[in-house]
Every structure is written in C-alpha cells, then in structure tokens.
Amino acid sequence: MNASPTPEVPAFQRSRQARESEITLDHITDDFDGNPAAMQYFYDLFRRVFIQGEALPHEGKLIGTTCIQAPDELIYAVGATPVRLCNGSYHYDQIGADFMPAKSCALVKATLGMLHSATRIPKTARPDLIVNPTTCDQKKKSSAMIEGMGYAVYDLEMPNVKESEEARLYWQRSVRQFAHKLREVTGKKLTRQNLKKAIAKTSRAQAAFRQLHNFRKSSPAVILGKDVFLITNAFFFDDIDRWSDAVEKLNAELTQRQAEGFKAAQRKAPRILFTGSPPVFPNLKLPVLIEEAGGVVVADETCSANRMLYDMTAVDEWLVNDMVDSLADKYLKPCTCPIFARNDDRKRRLLDLVASFEADGVVYQALAGCQVYEMEQKSIAEALNAQGIPMLYVETDYSPDDQGQLSTRIEAFLESIKTRKRKAAA
Amino acid sequence: MRSIRDAVNQVHFNRFRFWFQLAAFVLFVYGGYLAIDLGSRLPFFSCGYNQEGRAGVCYLLPLQHQLGRPWPMLFTAAGLSILTGLGIFVLWFIFLNKGWCGFVCPLGTLQDWLTALRRGLGIRYAKYSHGQFKQMTKVKYVLLALTLLIPLGIGGGLWSHDLSPPFCLICPARMILPAFTGDFSQFTIDFSSKTAVVMTALGMMVTALFVVGSFVKKRFFCFICPMSALHYLFSKLALFRLKKDGDKCTRCGDCYRVCDLEIKEIADEVGKRDIMTDDCTLCLKCVASCPEEGALKATFAGITIFESTEAGFVRRMNKGHQP
Numbered sequence: 001m002n003a004s005p006t007p008e009v010p011a012f013q014r015s016r017q018a019r020e021s022e023i024t025l026d027h028i029t030d031d032f033d034g035n036p037a038a039m040q041y042f043y044d045l046f047r048r049v050f051i052q053g054e055a056l057p058h059e060g061k062l063i064g065t066t067c068i069q070a071p072d073e074l075i076y077a078v079g080a081t082p083v084r085l086c087n088g089s090y091h092y093d094q095i096g097a098d099f100m101p102a103k104s105c106a107l108v109k110a111t112l113g114m115l116h117s118a119t120r121i122p123k124t125a126r127p128d129l130i131v132n133p134t135t136c137d138q139k140k141k142s143s144a145m146i147e148g149m150g151y152a153v154y155d156l157e158m159p160n161v162k163e164s165e166e167a168r169l170y171w172q173r174s175v176r177q178f179a180h181k182l183r184e185v186t187g188k189k190l191t192r193q194n195l196k197k198a199i200a201k202t203s204r205a206q207a208a209f210r211q212l213h214n215f216r217k218s219s220p221a222v223i224l225g226k227d228v229f230l231i232t233n234a235f236f237f238d239d240i241d242r243w244s245d246a247v248e249k250l251n252a253e254l255t256q257r258q259a260e261g262f263k264a265a266q267r268k269a270p271r272i273l274f275t276g277s278p279p280v281f282p283n284l285k286l287p288v289l290i291e292e293a294g295g296v297v298v299a300d301e302t303c304s305a306n307r308m309l310y311d312m313t314a315v316d317e318w319l320v321n322d323m324v325d326s327l328a329d330k331y332l333k334p335c336t337c338p339i340f341a342r343n344d345d346r347k348r349r350l351l352d353l354v355a356s357f358e359a360d361g362v363v364y365q366a367l368a369g370c371q372v373y374e375m376e377q378k379s380i381a382e383a384l385n386a387q388g389i390p391m392l393y394v395e396t397d398y399s400p401d402d403q404g405q406l407s408t409r410i411e412a413f414l415e416s417i418k419t420r421k422r423k424a425a426a
Numbered sequence: 427m428r429s430i431r432d433a434v435n436q437v438h439f440n441r442f443r444f445w446f447q448l449a450a451f452v453l454f455v456y457g458g459y460l461a462i463d464l465g466s467r468l469p470f471f472s473c474g475y476n477q478e479g480r481a482g483v484c485y486l487l488p489l490q491h492q493l494g495r496p497w498p499m500l501f502t503a504a505g506l507s508i509l510t511g512l513g514i515f516v517l518w519f520i521f522l523n524k525g526w527c528g529f530v531c532p533l534g535t536l537q538d539w540l541t542a543l544r545r546g547l548g549i550r551y552a553k554y555s556h557g558q559f560k561q562m563t564k565v566k567y568v569l570l571a572l573t574l575l576i577p578l579g580i581g582g583g584l585w586s587h588d589l590s591p592p593f594c595l596i597c598p599a600r601m602i603l604p605a606f607t608g609d610f611s612q613f614t615i616d617f618s619s620k621t622a623v624v625m626t627a628l629g630m631m632v633t634a635l636f637v638v639g640s641f642v643k644k645r646f647f648c649f650i651c652p653m654s655a656l657h658y659l660f661s662k663l664a665l666f667r668l669k670k671d672g673d674k675c676t677r678c679g680d681c682y683r684v685c686d687l688e689i690k691e692i693a694d695e696v697g698k699r700d701i702m703t704d705d706c707t708l709c710l711k712c713v714a715s716c717p718e719e720g721a722l723k724a725t726f727a728g729i730t731i732f733e734s735t736e737a738g739f740v741r742r743m744n745k746g747h748q749p
Contacts, residue, residue, distance in 0.1 A: 165556040165690065192548075193746075200746030207740045214736075314680035314715040318745055321550040326683050333679035333693065345677055348696065352673055 012053040017091040017121065021050035023400075024282040028226050031292055034264060036223065036257070038250035042230050045238060046281065055123045056237055058083070061186050064127035066111060066142070067135055068308045069335065070156055071327045074179050076198035076240070078188040083124050084236035086304070087114045088280030090398040099145050100138065105370040106398040107280060108138040116149055122237045127151060129185050131178070134158045135339045136372050154181050161341045162332050175328040195323050199313055205240055208247040209309040215254045216298045217357055220263040222254050225274065225297025226288050232305035233281040265296035270417040272297050273353050275380070276365035276394075277373050278304035283398050286365050289407050295414045299357040301350055302365075307336060338372035346376070347383040354389055360417045362391040363410075369397075390417065434731070436738040439714035443528075447535040454532050455606050457481025467514040469522075469657065470531035473599040479607035484599070485515045486573060486653060490591035494577035516660050523664035524657050524702065527648060528709030533599050537640035537647060541686075544641050552642040559688060562649050563705050569593065570652035588621035593652060595625040598636035644686035648707055658704040665727045668708060672696030674721040680739075681712035681722060692722075714742055 012018055029035060029043050048054040058081035065072075065084050075082040087093075087110035096113030114120050115130075132143045133156040140155075147153045157174040159167035183189055212231070215222055231250070235243055257264075272295045279287055279302065287297050300306050311334040315326045336346035353359065362384055366373040377393050384391045392413040396402055453462070454472040456479045464482030466474065474483040492508045499505070519526070527534050544551070573593040579585050594600050601612040615630065616622035639646035648654055675696050682693035687705040692712050695701060701722075702708065713722040716734035723733035 163694065169555075196746035198746075200744065203740070203743060203746075210736060311676060311678045312680070312717050312739065312743065314683050314717070314739070314743055315745070316684040316711070316715075317545050317551070319545065319548060319550055329679045329683050333682075334676045348673070349676060352676075355673075 010053070012119070012121075013051060017089065018051045018053065020090055021046070021121075021282040024284055024288070025051065027288050027292070028230060028284065031288075032224060032226070034262070035227065036250055036253050038246065038253045039227050039230075041246040041249070042227070042234050045234055046230065049122045049237065050282065053119070053121060053123055056083075058125060061128040062125050063182070063185075064130040064151075065133075066130065066139060067133040068303050069133040069135065069158060069331050069337075070131040071175060071178070071331055072240075073195065073198040073202050073313070073327055074175070074182055074190065074324070076201055077190050077195040078182045078186040079194070080128075080182065080186050083122070083127065085111050085115065085127075085130065086236070086278070086280055087111045088233075088283035088398065089114065089121070090283070090400065092117065093398040099142075103369045105136075105138050105277070106283070106367045107277065107370070108142060110280075110398060112142060112145060115146055115151065124237065129154055129181075131156050135337065136370075138369075152185075154178070158339075159332075160339070162335060163342065168329065168332065171332045172325050172328040175331070176324055179324060190320050190324070192318060192320055192323075195320060196318055199315070199323065199327070201240055203312060205235070205244045205247070206309050206312050208244050208251060210312075211251045212247055212254070213299070213306065213310065215251070215258065218258055219271070219358060220267045221265045221269070221271075221296045221298060222257045222262055223250075224264050224291050225272075225300070226284060226291050228297075229279050229284050229287050229300070229305055230281065232308060233279075233284075235308065236280075236304075265291070266294070268418065268421070270295045270360045270414045270421075271358055273350065273357065273359040273362045274300040274365070275302060275350060275362060277367040277370045278302040279365065280304050285400070285403065286363065286394060286396065286406065286410075289403070289410050290363060290414075293407060293411045293414055295410070295417075297363075298359055299353045301336060301346070301353060303337065310334075338376045343376050343379060347380060350380065350384065351387060351389075354384070354387070359389070360421065361413065362389060363413070364391055364393045366393065366395050367397055368395050390420070432735075432737070435733055435735045436741050439710070439738075439742060443709065443711075444538075446529055447538065450530040451532050451535045454481050454530070455479050455603055465514065467511055467518060469515055469519040470526040470653065471533040471597070471599040471603070473532075473597075473603040475594070475600045475612055476604040476607060476609070478609070479604075484653070485511070485518075486597075486656075487591060487594055489515075490573060490577045490593060492577075493574060494580045494587075494590050497578075497582050500581070516663065519657060519660055520664045521666065523661060523666040523708055524654070524706055525666050525708040525710075527651075527654060527657070527707035532603055533636075534645065534648065534707060536602065537636075537645050540637065540640045541644050551644060554643070556688065556690065559649065565650040566652055566655040566704075569650060570655040573652050586619065586621045588616075588619045589625060592625070596629045596632045598629075598633040598647065601629065601633045602636070645707060648687060649705060654704065654707075661702060666708065667700060667725050668702045668706065668710070668713070669699055669723050669725055670695070670701040671699070671721050671723075674718045676718060678717070680715050680717060684711045684715045686711070715739065 025046055060079040063075045063080050063082050065082050072082045089110050092113030093106045093110040096109030099112045100109050130146055130151050130153045132153055134140050135158055143153050143155050156178050159170050161167050179190055272290055274297050290297055311330055313326050313330040315323050336349050381391045458479045458481055462481040466483035466488045467485045468482045471484050472480055472482045474487040576592040580590050604612055616626045636647050677693055679693040682690055689703050689705055691703055710724055713724055713734050716722045717736055717739040719735055720733050723730050
C-alpha cells in the first residue's frame with residue numbers, strides 16, 4: 001500500500017536524447033530575462049514534444065517533407081498533413097552516421113537517423129509518403145536509403161538552375177506531377193476550393209511570420225532571435241492554424257512592447273544577421289551562443305526560418321492550373337538555396353537584409369560536410385566585405401564539443417563589432 | 427496624407443481597374459451620343475468607324491489618311507499638319523504612357539472581358555513557350571512599318587486606294603466597336619475590287635482571330651498591336667511611369683506570374699529603374715501583386731501614386747479565407 005505521490009518520470013524523459021533537447025530549451029528560457037509571455041506556448045510545445053515525447057496528432061494522410069521546396073499547400077489541399085522531417089538532434093546524427101560517409105552533413109545524417117529509429121521524435125505517425133526534393137547530393141542520395149528503411153519515397157525533381165524559363169517550366173511540370181502523386185496517395189483531387197483554402201492557410205501563417213519579421217527591424221530589439229528560431233522550428237511539426245494563432249498573439253504582445261519602448265537586448269547590442277545551414281532544434285547552439293554573448297540575431301537567411309516562410313504566393317486566376325503554377329513559381333524563383341548554380345539572389349537578399357535590419361555583422365553557419373554552403377562562403381564573404389560588413393564564418397556540427405571554442409570566437413567577433421561602432425561614433 | 431496613401435496602396439486593385447475600364451469603354455464607345463469629341467489624335471483604339479458613338483478617333487486612322495495624300499502634297503502646308511497631328515498625339519500619349527492600353531483602350535478592355543468570361547467558365551488559358559512570344563512581339567513593328575509605308579505607296583500611286591487605310595481594314599476594332607452601337611455594317615466583305623475583297627476578308631479573319639485569341643490567351647492582340655509599337659517610340663517622354671527598385675526585389679516572380687503579357691524582365695531585371703518594356707500595357711497588376719514594400723511603383727511626373735506594399739498584397743491575395 002505504498003502509493004507514491006510523485007508520478008514516475010517516463011523512460012524517454014530520462015533518456016540522453018531528451019536531455020539534449022532539455023539543455024537547449026533551458027538555455028533558451030532561463031538564460032534570458034523578459035521572455036514574451038506569448039512565447040510560453042512554444043516553450044511548452046517543445047517541452048511536450050521533445051522532452052516528454054508527446055505524440056503529435058495529424059489529419060488525413062501524413063506526408064513527410066525533407067525540404068521547404070515541397071509545396072505544403074498541395075498537401076493541405078488534399079486533406080493531408082505535412083511534417084518537415086529535417087532533424088537537429090545529435091542523438092540521431094550519431095545513428096545516421098551509419099548511412100553516410102564520415103564527412104557528411106549533420107542535418108542529413110540526423111534525418112536519416114531519426115527515420116531509422118523505432119521512436120521518432122517529434123513523435124508522429126509513420127509518414128504515408130516522404131517527399132524528397134532533389135536538392136543537394138546528400139539529400140538526393142538519401143531517397144534510396146529512406147526507401148530501404150521501408151518508407152514510400154517520392155523524388156520531387158528540382159532543376160539545378162532557377163533563372164531560365166526552361167527550369168521554370170520543368171519545375172512547374174514537376175510540381176504538377178507531385179499533385180498527381182498526392183492524389184494517388186490520398187485519393188483526393190485538387191479542386192479550386194480546397195486549393196484556395198490551403199493557400200489561405202499558409203498565407204495567413206506567412207503574413208503572421210512577416211509581421212514578426214518586421215518587428216525585428218526595431219532598435220533596440222523587441223524580440224530575440226533564439227525565440228524566433230524556436231517559433232519557425234515549431235512550424236515544422238505544429239498544427240498550422242494553432243501556430244498562426246500563437247504567432248498572431250505574440251505579434252499583439254510585441255506591438256505593445258514596442259509602444260512601451262521595451263528592450264529585449266541592450267541598445268548597443270551588436271545586431272547580427274544569421275545565414276547558412278539551417279539551425280534546427282535542438283541544434284540552436286549558434287544563435288543561442290550569439291545572444292548569450294550579448295549580440296542579438298535580428299534577421300536570418302536560412303531555410304528553417306525566413307526562407308521557409310517569407311515569400312508569398314500571388315495568383316492571377318484562381319483556377320486549379322494557375323494556382324498550382326503560381327505555387328511552383330513561388331517555391332522556385334525566390335529561393336536562395338546554395339544548391340543552385342548561381343547565388344546572385346542570395347547575395348542580394350543578404351545585402352538587403354543587412355540594410356533593412358541595420359545589421360552590424362553576419363554570422364555564417366556551415367554544418368561541416370554541407371558542401372554547398374561551404375563552397376559559397378567565400379563569395380558571400382566577398383560580397384559583404386565589399387560593403388564593409390564583417391562576416392564570421394563558423395563551421396560546426398551537432399556535437400556539443402565545440403561550444404567553448406565557438407563562444408570565444410563569437411565573443412571576439414561581437415567585441416570587434418562594438419569597437420568598430422565606437423570608432424565610427426567617435 | 428499617410429492614410430490616403432495607405433488606402434490607395436491597399437485598394438482592391440482588380441476591382442478598381444475593372445470599373446475604370448468600364449467607364450472608359452462607355453465614354454469612348456458611347457460618348458458621341460452626348461456630343462463628346464476629344465479629337466482625332468487619340469493614342470488608343472477609339473475607333474473612327476464607330477461613327478455615332480465614338481468620343482474621339484484613334485490616331486492611326488487620320489495618320490494613314492494623311493500619309494496617303496499625293497506625294498507633292500506631303501511637302502506643302504498639308505505636310506505640316508502631319509507633324510502637328512503627331513505632336514497632339516504625343517501630348518495625349520505622354521499623359522498616360524502605355525496606361526492608355528491597360529486602362530482606356532476599348533479593344534484592350536474587350537480582351538480583358540473575354541478573359542474574364544473564360545475564367546468565369548473555369549476554362550484554363552493556353553500556354554505557349556516564352557520563345558514563341560519573343561518572336562511574336564516583333565510582329566508589331568512590322569505592322570507599324572506597313573501601316574506607315576503602305577499609305578505612302580498609295581499616295582505615290584503605286585497601289586489602289588482600295589487598300590486605304592490598310593491597318594484599319596484589318597483592325598478588329600473596325601468591326602467590333604461599331605457593333606456595340608448596333609452598327610454591323612462593317613461585317614461585310616467588299617466585292618467592289620480584288621483588293622477590297624482581300625482586305626475585308628483579311629479583316630474578318632483578324633477579327634475572328636482576335637476573339638478566339640484573346641479568349642485563350644490574355645491580351646493576345648496587344649502582342650502584335652502597331653499602336654503599342656508607336657507608343658514605345660515616345661515612351662521616354664511619358665509622365666506616367668513604372669519604376670522598380672531592384673535592391674528591394676527578391677525576384678519571387680509574383681509580378682511575372684500575374685503579367686498578362688508575360689514580361690519576364692519585370693521579375694528578373696534588377697538593374698534598371700525604368701522597367702516598362704514595349705509589350706507592357708501599364709495595367710499595374712504587377713505593382714498590385716508585389717509583396718515587397720516599394721519595390722514596384724507607378725509614378726506621375728516623378729510623384730509616386732501607387733506602390734507595392736506588404737499590407738496591400740496580403741489584402742488583395744486573401745481569397746480563400748473563411749469569414
């Protein structure tokens with residue numbers, strides 16, 4: 001008769017894997033003062049999903065995506081639910097190492113590791129289909145491996161160049177093909193109504209994101225970058241309408257904060273633009289380190305945040321064919337992913353972000369083995385330096401081992417920015 | 427001031443343009459009944475064959491007549507009237523630039539209505555490759571050259587007067603616009619001479635092509651319109667302009683997406699400020715569908731009157747939201 005009053009902590013919660021997420025989340029919530037009240041939704045969400053291992057419900061078929069290029073709207077339209085599978089966990093990175101050569105990208109390895117594991121965190125049902133856009137080589141080659149694990153995989157064909165009309169038409173055809181595949185999987189057809197509604201769903205999320213994004217222009221900052229990365233990471237798996245509600249609530253709070261002259265960071269805090277390989281929870285190491293060191297991440301150019309949500313769809317004729325082609329255009333034309341042959345748009349985007357967010361410097365994260373980002377580093381640094389914008393290039397991975405060394409480098413970078421600013425002011 | 431500006435930038439643009447075009451159509455097709463006459467140097471197809479209803483005459487009609495005078499006359503005071511005519515045409519033109527095409531031209535408006543009809547029926551548009559259109563847009567310059575040279579040949583006695591005015595004889599406006607006032611007399615083939623038979627038959631064919639073409643392809647006729655070519659020669663002088671700030675452009679292609687004339691430069695060109703090309707009709711749909719603040723704008727004499735905004739974009743593209 002020894003009824004224990006303390007509930008037993010479930011096994012997963014005691015695992016090293018959950019601990020990894022808990023450490024990141026604790027840093028995000030506890031190391032900073034004045035977290036917005038509306039952020040509690042996201043803190044709780046991550047705690048439930050990544051630490052308590054709570055299962056995520058979904059409607060209709062579950063469609064896994066390995067890249068932001070897979071059009072969510074088509075998935076929602078046929079009554080299915082998309083979930084982005086890109087993973088940020090060191091635990092899964094180590095498991096995934098069995099599939100890829102040693103010097104491969106941690107994100108790809110972690111995604112493979114997660115799919116290979118019996119317990120997948122975030123804990124979703126087994127995807128009915130995994131859409132793998134043919135982007136970088138490592139992701140391309142993952143298709144067969146994921147299939148080998150028993151999943152149904154669909155290669156969404158992407159062109160290597162995006163500027164030409166040929167590439168555009170090729171991609172439009174490719175997206176239409178994907179719509180057919182979805183019909184095969186779900187048994188549902190795209191209609192004017194369901195597609196229009198699906199576009200409205202993501203447009204609402206995008207409008208909310210853009211509003212949040214615009215708040216980051218204010219100086220001093222009203223919100224920190226670590227929170228924004230957490231929010232956009234939630235978009236990977238959260239119910240899209242609940243996500244939009246939560247972001248809209250946060251925006252309302254930020255409006256108030258702005259009016260009250262609230263400071264989320266010091267007035268003199270160096271303003272940082274974050275670019276490169278995407279920070280995916282729990283690997284928010286670098287943005288968190290920047291802000292712990294007294295900087296503030298005011299904008300980003302990564303596919304786990306800005307690039308995923310910023311560009312919106314314009315439709316001229318709300319007929320199925322025009323909506324699908326419009327979506328295709330939206331996913332291809334503004335994309336600044338380094339897998340494309342040219343990176344002029346990425347340079348232009350970065351320079352514009354620096355100017356409009358008054359960034360003092362750029363931090364460029366390359367996950368070791370993520371060749372395309374590694375290769376673009378030089379040209380991006382040159383473009384930025386030509387405008388007098390300093391850039392810190394950081395090559396890292398998911399292991400926690402380099403934290404000390406990274407924080408030293410970040411502190412030095414932020415210090416040099418402060419010195420520059422002092423000199424400029426004098 | 428700021429709130430007026432916001433109201434303009436967030437306007438439901440397509441709706442505004444629809445009503446503007448309708449008003450312009452009524453004015454230029456039926457204005458004659460109210461004794462409105464804006465002269466015969468108008469830079470759009472206010473067709474002179476619509477004798478009762480027209481509120482002014484398309485410049486191409488008098489221009490071809492003037493050029494068709496006997497050659498010796500071209501070098502007298504009558505020749506001077508060609509220059510003054512051109513001057514008045516240019517004055518009209520620079521006011522709205524190609525906006526005459528996108529907002530006023532009755533033939534342009536008719537094409538938009540045919541498009542709306544197709545859309546209403548749920549029929550998709552025809553797709554052609556970009557290359558095919560790049561070829562087709564050159565036709566307008568050929569047509570313009572013929573529109574100017576054939577009358578000169580007629581004046582010189584090289585060809586029959588039955589060929590005059592050459593462009594009007596094949597222009598779809600000659601048959602279609604009078605029909606709006608109940609005058610179907612142009613829907614005939616003139617058997618008085620071989621030339622007349624050929625020209626009126628050709629006119630019939632072009633009219634049929636116009637109706638079918640603009641039903642399946644947005645603004646089909648504008649690609650080959652010689653008036654559009656004539657416009658472009660003077661567009662540098664215009665007061666009404668389309669400007670682009672390339673630094674703010676993400677090349678998302680939203681503008682290209684909605685462009686009736688599929689002008690790729692509008693999305694891809696980031697170096698030029700003056701972005702209007704020869705195919706452009708200045709319909710400003712691109713400005714209305716650009717989500718970047720101030721990336722695209724319409725200016726009049728240097729003053730911005732309508733520009734792209736995020737809020738405007740969100741409002742306009744908000745079609746599928748449940749109330």
